[in-house]
Structures are given as structure tokens and as C-alpha cells.
Amino acid sequence: MDKARAIKTQDEIALMRIICQIAEKAFAAIADAIRPGVRECELVAVARKVLYEEGVDHTEDCVVCSGYNTNPYNWSFSDKPIRPGELVYVDIDGASYLGYKCCLYRTFCCGKASQEQKDLYEEAKEMLYAALNTIRDGVTDHEVVSKWPDSPQYWGYNTWQEVGPYALGHGIGLSLHERPFFNRQQMEAGAPPQVLKEGMVIAVETYAGKKGGRDGVRLEEDIVVTKDGYERLCFWPIDELMECRLLYR
Numbered sequence: 088m089d090k091a092r093a094i095k096t097q098d099e100i101a102l103m104r105i106i107c108q109i110a111e112k113a114f115a116a117i118a119d120a121i122r123p124g125v126r127e128c129e130l131v132a133v134a135r136k137v138l139y140e141e142g143v144d145h146t147e148d149c150v151v152c153s154g155y156n157t158n159p160y161n162w163s164f165s166d167k168p169i170r171p172g173e174l175v176y177v178d179i180d181g182a183s184y185l186g187y188k189c190c191l192y193r194t195f196c197c198g199k200a201s202q203e204q205k206d207l208y209e210e211a212k213e214m215l216y217a218a219l220n221t222i223r224d225g226v227t228d229h230e231v232v233s234k235w236p237d238s239p240q241y242w243g244y245n246t247w248q249e250v251g252p253y254a255l256g257h258g259i260g261l262s263l264h265e266r267p268f269f270n271r272q273q274m275e276a277g278a279p280p281q282v283l284k285e286g287m288v289i290a291v292e293t294y295a296g297k298k299g300g301r302d303g304v305r306l307e308e309d310i311v312v313t314k315d316g317y318e319r320l321c322f323w324p325i326d327e328l329m330e331c332r333l334l335y336r
Contacts, residue, residue, distance in 0.1 A: 093258055093266040094286040099187060100311055103288055105262070106184040107309055107320040109141040114180050114323045117151075120198050121331040123171050127164040128150040132140030136180050142201050147263070153197070157303035158296040160253060164292065171198045174328075175280050176305040181263045187265050190290040192307035198328050205300055208328040211304040213294035214254060217306060218291055223318045227280035228269035229336065235271055235293075243298025247272035253294040259309060260288060287312040288320070306327075 095103070113134040120133045127204065138146050151164040153174035169175060176194040194211070196204060217234040217315070237255040244252050246333045252273045258265035266290070267281040283289070288311050296303030305323060310317040 088303060089266060092260055093310075094284055095260060095288050097262065100286075100288065102185050102187040103189065104320055106143070106182055106187055106189045107191065107322075109138060109184060110179040110182060110189050110321060111139060111323045113137040113182075114177070114191075114193055116285065117177055118195060118329060118331050119174050121169065121195055123177055123197060123332075124168050126168050126173075127153055127156070128166050130169075130175070131215040134177070134179060138179070143182050143184055144186065145181065146179075150178035150180060150192075152176055152303075152305075155301070157305075158300050159298065160294050160296065160303055160305065162252070162314075172201070173197050174302045174304065175320065176203060176303070178305070178307070186261050188259055188261070189321070190257075190263060190292075190306045190307060191308055191309060191323070192292055193323060194304045194306060194328065195298065196328055197332065198334055200328050200330055204304075205328050206228075207295050207302055208304045209285070210305075211293050211306045212325065214293040214295065215291060215308065218254075218256070218293070219310060219317060222282065222283060222289070222291075222310065224285040224312060224313060224314045226283050228256065228267055228283065228295055229280040231272050231283075231291075232269055232271050232274050237271070238298050242294075242296070247275055251257075254292070256289050256291045258287060259290045285313050285314050286311055312313050312329050
């Protein structure tokens with residue numbers, strides 16, 4: 088059954104378009120709520136309120152990390168207040184509509200971003216789209232992960248185990264993590280290649296931020312594998328770092 092669920096029917100994909108559309112509304116509410124003094128846990132509440140109002144049947148707690156909580160990579164939230172100039176990454180993870188889930192990261196800035204933060208954002212986006220632009224029916228996960236850094240030293244670490252979540256892909260559907268799952272750590276350990284097939288729905292996520300740095304950026308897209316490429320399921324803007332409540336330092 089696990090293998091059979093890897094390729095989705097058109098009805099399943101339609102439901103996943105709906106949950107991604109609902110996630111867009113949650114991102115909009117979060118972007119509007121980001122301001123100095125709002126706490127990470129309060130943004131989680133903002134997102135969950137929208138999700139339940141829109142009819143989701145389940146959601147995980149949502150990830151909201153800001154400022155020093157963005158580096159090293161972390162996937163939780165706290166009662167930390169957000170300060171002007173801090174990055175905030177958010178994951179609408181496990182939100183479910185009629186059983187089908189999304190997993191979507193976006194990164195925002197509270198106020199005006201520095202050039203260094205914008206460059207870090209571009210780094211994460213380029214890493215993400217280098218992988219996405221490789222995806223189509225018939226390619227293997229090894230071809231996809233070969234577009235990602237070939238050493239954990241890229242992030243300032245010594246082992247793949249330390250950076251396993253920093254660039255990865257995973258199937259998504261009735262479960263938050265389904266077949267196929269892939270990252271560089273898995274390939275370097277000798278896992279055989281997996282062929283990506285038309286109709287698979289995959290979440291691809293990347294992280295930029297060096298060990299000891301102040302900021303980290305996390306981005307993620309949910310896509311359907313097509314014959315000649317992929318279809319994005321979430322249309323929330325990703326082209327540039329979104330500055331919320333434009334406050335100058």
C-alpha cells in the first residue's frame with residue numbers, strides 16, 4: 088500500500104491543490120501579523136485559526152522560527168518575541184483537507200531586510216530550484232540531489248548526519264512523509280536510486296545558513312511530477328524575501 092500510494096490520482100491531486108490554497112491564506116495572515124513584539128507562538132495561533140476556519144480536518148503545530156532560532160536549522164516554535172530586522176521562517180506542515188496534506192516553508196523578514204539576508208534567501212531559493220528544475224517523469228532522486236551541495240562543509244558541518252534535513256525531498260499525501268524520500272546523506276550512504284514518476288506529489292525543501300551565522304532561510308515547494316517537469320501546488324510568492332511591516336533600522 089505504501090508503494091501504491093506514491094502515485095496520486097487526479098482526485099487526490101485536486102484535494103492537495105485545495106490544501107495548498109488554504110495554506111496560502113494562512114501565509115497571508117502570518118505576513119500581516121508579523122511585527123515587532125509578536126511571539127512565535129502567537130503566529131502559530133494565527134495560522135491555525137485560518138486553517139481551521141477554512142475546513143482543515145487536522146494540522147500539526149506549524150513551525151515558526153525567528154532570529155537566532157533560525158540558525159542552526161530548527162523546526163519548532165517558542166514564546167520568543169520577534170524583533171525588527173529578524174528573519175522568520177514558517178512551515179505550514181501537516182495541514183490536512185479531507186485527509187490530504189501540505190508541507191510548505193516560506194521565509195519572511197520583520198521590517199527591511201539587509202543585503203546579507205537577501206543574499207541568503209537567494210542561496211536557499213537557487214538550491215531549491217536547481218533540484219526542482221531537474222524533476223520530471225523518469226529521472227532518479229540521485230539526479231535531483233546531485234544538484235545540492237556535495238559536502239556538509241557547505242553549511243559548516245563535518246558529517247551528513249548533522250545536515251540531513253538541510254536539503255531533502257519527500258512524498259506527501261495521506262501522510263506528511265511518504266515515498267519517495269531522498270537527500271544527499273541517503274545517496275552517500277549507498278541507497279539505490281529511486282525513479283520519480285508522473286503523478287507523484289513531492290515536497291522539496293532547502294536551507295541556507297552557515298554554522299555560527301546569525302540567520303537561516305528555509306524554503307519549500309509542493310509539486311506534482313509531470314511528464315516534462317513539475318506543477319507547483321502553492322502560489323504564495325517565493326521569488327524574493329518578503330519584507331513585512333517595513334521598518335527601517
